[in-house]
Amino acid sequence: MKLELEGARVIVTAGAQGIGRAIVEGFLAEGARVATCDIDEAALASLPSEVWRQGCDVSDAAQIGAFMQAAIAELGGLDVLVNNAGIAGPTGPVEELAPEDWDQCLNICLTSQFHCVRHAVPALRESANASIINLSSMAGRVGFALRTPYAAAKWGVIGFTKSLSIELGKDGIRANAILPGIVAGDRQRRVLEAKAQRLGKTFEEVEAAAFSYTSLKEYVSPEQIADQILFLASPRGRTISGQAISVCGDGQMLA
DSSP: OOOOOTTOEEEEESOSSHHHHHHHHHHHHTTOEEEEEESOHHHHHTSOTTSEEEEOOTTOHHHHHHHHHHHHHHHTSOSEEEEOOOOOOOOSOGGGSOHHHHHHHHIIIIIHHHHHHHHHHHHHTTOSSEEEEEEOOTHHHHOOTTOHHHHHHHHHHHHHHHHHHHHHGGGTEEEEEEEEOSBOSHHHHHHHHHHHHHHTOOHHHHHHHHHTTBSSOSOBOHHHHHHHHHHHHSGGGTTOOSOEEEESSSBOOOO
């Protein structure tokens, strides 16, 4: 299927590794022009040379503003914004969580998306194929015990996305959220390891419990997440907006 993304101007946050890198590489393969940021400067340096990149801590609104303005200027406009940046946040009972850890998780996973969108919208209004794609999580649909800051942020992403769709539809800008399930990679392994340590269980026991609530007993790959995003960003997805789309193997619960 030809996605008609040649020359599309795309910004992806946190695009140097994991899901973000798969998204960047997917857009490049379709002939898009891509700008990205990441807090990991070494990982940024390993990206293909055609990717415009800049170091950025998305917990800092000023840094987001500087990155977005520079990226839009470099690309000569904007067609697609993918808000991918996020962190796992703390693991533990809600009464034991440090308020600063709660604040950091919501700031990076939710508030950073607001800052990126507010800088992107004027440029997106000038696009003939404008799309905002926000990364939420299966935790934003079913909740996640011992991970309340993360779940709260990811539920917030869905509300933010739906509201953007309603507000910006008149401008021809569509907005959707992607809800990954159990994604293969170091970040997911660290999450499961932290939970295993907290519960006094083995990694294998916690992993098995996680998959016991999915119909498909396998990890989602970062490339599968990228494939869904590419379709939504393409003209093929031009009437899809306001949706929270799960890529999770039919997960019913997070444990």
